[in-house]
Amino acid sequence: MILTIISGTTTIYLLYKLLSFIYYYVLALRTGFPLLLSPIFAKSILWQILAPAVLPSIRGKLPLWIVIRLELVVNGWEFRWRHGEAQRFVGGDTFVVVCPDGLYMWCSDPVLGSVILQRRKDFIQGDVVKQFIGIFGSNVLQVWQRQRRIIAPHLSEGIMATVWKESCLQARDMIAYLVEHPGGETLGGLRSVAINVLGSAAYGYSQSWSPGIAYGMTEEGNWGSGRIAYFKTIALVADQFIAAVLIPSWIKKLPFMPKWLRVIDRQMANVPRYVKEIFDAELQKKTTEIPEGKDKHNNNVLDMLLQYSQKKTTNGLYLTEDEMSGNLWVFTAAGFDTTANTMGYAVILLAAYPEYQEWMREELCGLDADISPEEYEKCFALCPRVLAVMFETLRLFTPVLHSTRTVNGIQQLAGRKGTHILSSPMDVFVCAQIMHCDTTLWGPDAAEFNPKRWFDKQTNLLIKPPKDTFLPWSGGPRVCPGMKMSQVEFVATIATLFRQSRCEVLTLTGKEEEGRKRLMDMMDDSISKLTLQVRNGQEVKLRWVV
Numbered sequence: 001m002i003l004t005i006i007s008g009t010t011t012i013y014l015l016y017k018l019l020s021f022i023y024y025y026v027l028a029l030r031t032g033f034p035l036l037l038s039p040i041f042a043k044s045i046l047w048q049i050l051a052p053a054v055l056p057s058i059r060g061k062l063p064l065w066i067v068i069r070l071e072l073v074v075n076g077w078e079f080r081w082r083h084g085e086a087q088r089f090v091g092g093d094t095f096v097v098v099c100p101d102g103l104y105m106w107c108s109d110p111v112l113g114s115v116i117l118q119r120r121k122d123f124i125q126g127d128v129v130k131q132f133i134g135i136f137g138s139n140v141l142q143v144w145q146r147q148r149r150i151i152a153p154h155l156s157e158g159i160m161a162t163v164w165k166e167s168c169l170q171a172r173d174m175i176a177y178l179v180e181h182p183g184g185e186t187l188g189g190l191r192s193v194a195i196n197v198l199g200s201a202a203y204g205y206s207q208s209w210s211p212g213i214a215y216g217m218t219e220e221g222n223w224g225s226g227r228i229a230y231f232k233t234i235a236l237v238a239d240q241f242i243a244a245v246l247i248p249s250w251i252k253k254l255p256f257m258p259k260w261l262r263v264i265d266r267q268m269a270n271v272p273r274y275v276k277e278i279f280d281a282e283l284q285k286k287t288t289e290i291p292e293g294k295d296k297h298n299n300n301v302l303d304m305l306l307q308y309s310q311k312k313t314t315n316g317l318y319l320t321e322d323e324m325s326g327n328l329w330v331f332t333a334a335g336f337d338t339t340a341n342t343m344g345y346a347v348i349l350l351a352a353y354p355e356y357q358e359w360m361r362e363e364l365c366g367l368d369a370d371i372s373p374e375e376y377e378k379c380f381a382l383c384p385r386v387l388a389v390m391f392e393t394l395r396l397f398t399p400v401l402h403s404t405r406t407v408n409g410i411q412q413l414a415g416r417k418g419t420h421i422l423s424s425p426m427d428v429f430v431c432a433q434i435m436h437c438d439t440t441l442w443g444p445d446a447a448e449f450n451p452k453r454w455f456d457k458q459t460n461l462l463i464k465p466p467k468d469t470f471l472p473w474s475g476g477p478r479v480c481p482g483m484k485m486s487q488v489e490f491v492a493t494i495a496t497l498f499r500q501s502r503c504e505v506l507t508l509t510g511k512e513e514e515g516r517k518r519l520m521d522m523m524d525d526s527i528s529k530l531t532l533q534v535r536n537g538q539e540v541k542l543r544w545v546v
């Protein structure tokens with residue numbers, strides 16, 4: 001009897017999925033884009049967790065027409081196939097993958113991509129993003145307009161001097177430590193810099209640099225409370241993002257699950273408590289540290305979230321408790337993981353290409369004896385080569401591989417070969433990483449690290465790449481509000497690190513070429529967690545020499 005029920009239900013389910021597949025196929029045909037049919041249930045949690053572990057071992061053993069149907073439904077495929085392999089196979093820079101559980105349009109055409117990003121109401125944030133980003137409450141990505149108006153002004157020019165100063169001070173402490181401690185702590189150290197800069201600029205708390213807040217944090221002991229425990233938890237969730245979000249809490253808790261998964265579960269459950277402690281401390285600070293009669297605003301992101309939570313303002317802006325928690329998470333994760341990983345890749349690239357360290361140092365040596373933490377306005381403008389290193393790093397290792405949207409109703413897109421009809425339900429991905437490696441946009445040397453390409457040969461000024469071809473911060477009305485902050489933080493940190501010191505790869509054999517190849521292989525083996533990063537940051541072994 002039970003068997004009959006199970007097999008009956010399974011048959012009905014499979015039949016339903018077969019009909020869905022046919023329905024999706026018909027919708028996909030209407031788009032007029034090339035199609036790729038895949039039998040995989042791309043949204044399945046089991047697939048998204050197991051496939052990255054299994055695929056590497058079978059990749060070379062199966063024909064391309066099978067591999068591509070498996071690869072293109074695994075998170076992060078665009079980095080592995082960033083040189084246009086999939087586009088060549090499918091026959092277009094925009095194509096649609098049809099699966100039994102959904103339709104996925106991948107676009108690496110700059111013109112179409114730009115139109116999609118501009119049309120905010122036609123291409124909206126979808127449920128995928130809600131599931132992934134909304135784990136600690138709703139946020140700016142979800143109730144967009146109201147929250148964006150609250151948050152974006154707090155990432156304006158007004159905080160850049162603080163970002164610059166804190167980044168310089170953090171980087172100074174970090175370099176003093178690393179010169180004495182060659183090995184695998186550089187990338188973890190940069191994560192600490194990024195967390196502390198965010199803590200200072202956005203939350204008004206200064207904390208001195210210490211090595212590696214982000215790695216080796218799977219110990220079961222007490223993680224403390226409030227802001228420190230919150231930052232450590234966010235760093236851990238960012239580092240193990242897919243497992244943290246996709247595996248249900250009751251499975252993470254099972255006694256036979258690995259220790260790190262149980263720690264993630266415990267820490268995620270603690271987040272509401274940490275958030276409450278953070279906001280209580282901010283309230284306390286306002287009441288005790290600021291004298292009566294003075295303006296009680298601290299002018300940081302925490303204070304701003306508090307203000308909007310306490311009352312509905314005259315212009316109708318407010319935040320619920322859930323939104324405060326959600327925004328704090330998006331803010332912390334978006335602001336820290338992206339910038340930390342970009343700085344990490346830049347350092348590895350500069351270690352692999354020491355000639356560009358010299359090129360950058362030439363510029364830095366023209367500045368005062370040191371990069372002054374107090375002189376943001378003067379110094380930032382004088383470091384275009386460092387900014388070019390950032391752009392080139394973001395081009396080759398784009399932290400957010402694509403911008404995700406969902407088709408709202410039925411939409412028309414005018415393409416080079418006519419009009420395309422896109423119908424809901426369909427997820428749309430604008431693939432920045434693939435555009436960034438396109439030789440037709442960046443020239444035959446698109447795969448090479450060459451920060452000099454960012455300068456005009458005649459004027460020797462930084463160039464703007466052709467419109468919509470460079471999208472690390474996305475584009476359109478939802479463009480990253482932290483763009484300038486990340487640039488200021490990057491330039492201050494990298495300039496401070498490289499002004500006085502050189503970074504060398506620690507080789508296993510003593511041969512420089514071997515060390516360089518190891519770095520390149522590690523970067524090639526990057527994976528997309530919350531954002532793109534090298535698989536194991538502690539394996540990047542470097543030596544800093546003054």
Ligand code: HEM
Pocket residue numbers: 140141144148151155198202330331334335336338339342399400403404472473474475477478479480481482483485486
């Ligand atoms: C190199 C560093 C960074 C990169 C590459 C980056 C990239 C991005 C991208 C691609 C988006 C998605 C936009 C879309 O959906 O189209 C985004 C959104 C966002 N980023 Fe950044 N980001 C960086 C740094 C920062 C920093 C430092 C902060 C703040 C402290 C920040 C805060 C945000 C927020 C709040 C959003 C959501 C905006 C919205 O939907 O309106 N980001 N970022």
